[in-house]
Amino acid sequence: MxxxxxxxxxxxxxxxxxxxxxxxxxxxxxxxxxxxxxxxxxxxxxxxxxxxxxxxxxxxxxxxxxxxxxxxxxxxxxxxxxxxxxxxxxxxxxxxxxxxxxxxxxxxxxxxxxxxxxxxxxxxxxxxxxxxxxxxxADFVANLVREGQFTEIDRGVTFSFRERSGEALMGIFLQDRRDERRTLVYIAEIGQIAQVDEESYLVLERGSVHTLTPGARDSSIVAFKRYAVDLSAFAPQGDLTFxxxxxxxxxxxxxxxxxxxxxxxxxxxxxxxxxxxxxxxxxxxxxxxxxxxxxxxxxxxxxxxxxxxxxxxxxxxxxxxxxxxxxxxxxxxxxxxxxxxxxxxxxxxxxxxxxxxxxxxxxxLPAPKLPALPARLRSAPPGGVG
Incomplete structure (x- = not known):
């Protein structure tokens, strides 16, 4: 070049x-x-x-x-x-x-x-x-839920936690009333979000699951040391990826x-x-x-x-x-x-x-018209104006 x-x-x-x-x-x-x-x-x-x-x-x-x-x-x-x-x-x-x-x-x-x-x-x-x-x-815990508040993240699903401690959530309460035949209540001292194969889980520690059946006088209680809840089941509906x-x-x-x-x-x-x-x-x-x-x-x-x-x-x-x-x-x-x-x-x-x-x-295109010179300049000798 x-x-x-x-x-x-x-x-x-x-x-x-x-x-x-x-x-x-x-x-x-x-x-x-x-x-x-x-x-x-x-x-x-x-x-x-x-x-x-x-x-x-x-x-x-x-x-x-x-x-x-x-x-x-x-x-x-x-x-x-x-x-x-x-x-x-x-x-x-x-x-x-x-x-x-x-x-x-x-x-x-x-x-x-x-x-x-x-x-x-x-x-x-x-x-x-x-x-x-x-x-x-899908991370509704970060998007919707605030400390100390009971938040309905979906119809029939209520979630709350007392406070955050680093990555951990303290004082977990999760109620699932979507099934008319039973109501599930998860209570745990500690909870933490975990990612497994691109799926989100809420890992609960030292808690219990309460199952309430309509018409029953008592609820069944299952205590656990560690329990994983699939968060995709509780994500707001209508968030399918199109x-x-x-x-x-x-x-x-x-x-x-x-x-x-x-x-x-x-x-x-x-x-x-x-x-x-x-x-x-x-x-x-x-x-x-x-x-x-x-x-x-x-x-x-x-x-x-x-x-x-x-x-x-x-x-x-x-x-x-x-x-x-x-x-x-x-x-x-x-x-x-x-x-x-x-x-x-x-x-x-x-x-x-x-x-x-x-x-x-x-x-x-027509050429631009220039202003006419004064008469004394037009008649001036080549040497300039005297």
């Missing part, structure tokens, strides 16, 4: 990384602050909190990377033009497409990265996030079974999600093409580029709004799937037309 192309690529890559890291850090921090309740209100550990927030990073990067690339290209082209470097390159015989070559390498790399993330990493992170959310919800389209792998979306209950209820969402993933890389190319079309040619410092930058930003906003609208419409109609692909492709074609014929189009 020639030295001048390496120089352009270095500026563009540096600007892209700065934009990507800066925007990702700001947005990730705002989302992390919203999840502080995992630590304060739901009693989860710092590891769970960091895992929960970091799993959202792939989706953030996939959304931010095209925007960061667009900003980096605008910055680099504007900087090269402001320093008159584009004018010098053109005067030295460098063609427009040769100047754009290093930007093409960067755009291709970002498009490949976004494509891999959209197809593989983002659904995998959402899938892991769903498992984590399900696990947090994976949404965005939480499923691309291979699963391509080979979805018609008997899947979620697919049977929302087939359009699966179709929309699939095409949105597969077309994500095209929007990277379209955004880069808009930036090239707006600022790719050299102009003198007297020719303002503010209008071109504003037009490029407006074009990107319109592109993304149209893309989101097409993706939403694809969930309701098969025909709208064509628009998911057509919008970035048509944008690319339009940008290439402007890049190829931009100079000719500008010559067709």
């Amino acid at each position: 020639p030295l001048v192309e390496r120089y352009i690529l270095k500026i563009a890559v540096t600007a892209f990384l700065v934009c990507l890291l800066g925007l990702t850090a700001v947005i990730w921090l705002t989302q992390a602050l919203r999840e502080v309740d995992l630590l304060t209100g739901q009693g989860q550990t710092l590891v769970v909190f960091l895992t929960f927030t970091l799993l959202s990073l792939p989706a953030l990067v996939a959304i931010i990377a095209p925007v960061a690339l667009f900003i980096a290209i605008l910055y680099t082209l504007n900087k090269l033009n402001g320093d008159s470097e584009l004018v010098v390159m053109n005067a030295a015989g460098m063609s427009f497409w040769r100047i754009m070559r290093p930007f093409g390498w960067l755009t291709g790399g970002v498009a490949a990265m976004v494509g891999v993330m959209a197809v593989v990493l983002v659904p995998a992170s959402f899938n892991e996030l769903r498992f984590l959310i399900t696990q947090i919800r 994976f949404k389209p965005r939480e499923r792998s691309t291979g699963e979306l391509l080979t979805i079974d018609d008997s899947d209950p979620v697919y049977a209820a929302f087939p359009g969402r699966f179709r929309s999600e699939l095409h949105d993933r597969l077309s994500a890389w095209l929007y990277v190319l379209a955004m880069a093409a808009i930036a090239f079309a707006a600022l790719g040619d050299a102009r003198t410092t007297r020719q303002g580029r503010g209008l071109a930058i504003a037009a490029a930003i407006g074009g990107v906003v319109a592109l993304r709004v149209a893309g989101f609208a097409a993706t939403s419409a694809a969930a309701r109609s098969d025909i709208a799937v064509v628009m998911v692909w057509a919008i970035p492709v048509l944008t690319l074609i339009g940008a290439f037309v402007i890049m190829n014929h931009g100079a000719r189009l500008r010559r067709m």
Whole structure:
């Protein structure tokens, strides 16, 4: 790669990384602050909190990377033009497409990265996030129950403990009235949560199980030194794990079974999600093409580029709004799937037309009218005004 192309690529890559890291850090921090309740209100550990927030990073990067690339290209082209470097390159015989070559390498790399993330990493992170959310919800002791309170964690199930002592719960009371034929009451001095084969158990020590039968005068009591209660039997109902389209792998979306209950209820969402993933890389190319079309040619410092930058930003906003609208419409109609692909492709074609014929189009526009010179200056001798 020639030295001048390496120089352009270095500026563009540096600007892209700065934009990507800066925007990702700001947005990730705002989302992390919203999840502080995992630590304060739901009693989860710092590891769970960091895992929960970091799993959202792939989706953030996939959304931010095209925007960061667009900003980096605008910055680099504007900087090269402001320093008159584009004018010098053109005067030295460098063609427009040769100047754009290093930007093409960067755009291709970002498009490949976004494509891999959209197809593989983002659904995998959402899938892991769903498992984590399900696990947090299943831990009703951390979520629902507070010290010294009798809490109904499900219809007919009441749980309470006196206090915490490290990982142990002191003074356990658990009543199960779901079976109309009998009522079970668990009382223990100490209880502790244990994980066995991804299942949660409440291990009770030094307690008893009371069985109350309707109509019976007495209850049966069984004392124990150690007893394990399956917590999944007491978890709130309706927490079955149903994976949404965005939480499923691309291979699963391509080979979805018609008997899947979620697919049977929302087939359009699966179709929309699939095409949105597969077309994500095209929007990277379209955004880069808009930036090239707006600022790719050299102009003198007297020719303002503010209008071109504003037009490029407006074009990107319109592109993304149209893309989101097409993706939403694809969930309701098969025909709208064509628009998911057509919008970035048509944008690319339009940008290439402007890049190829931009100079000719500008010559067709009326030249700006300059203010007339005063009469005494128009009639002044070449040597100046006396």
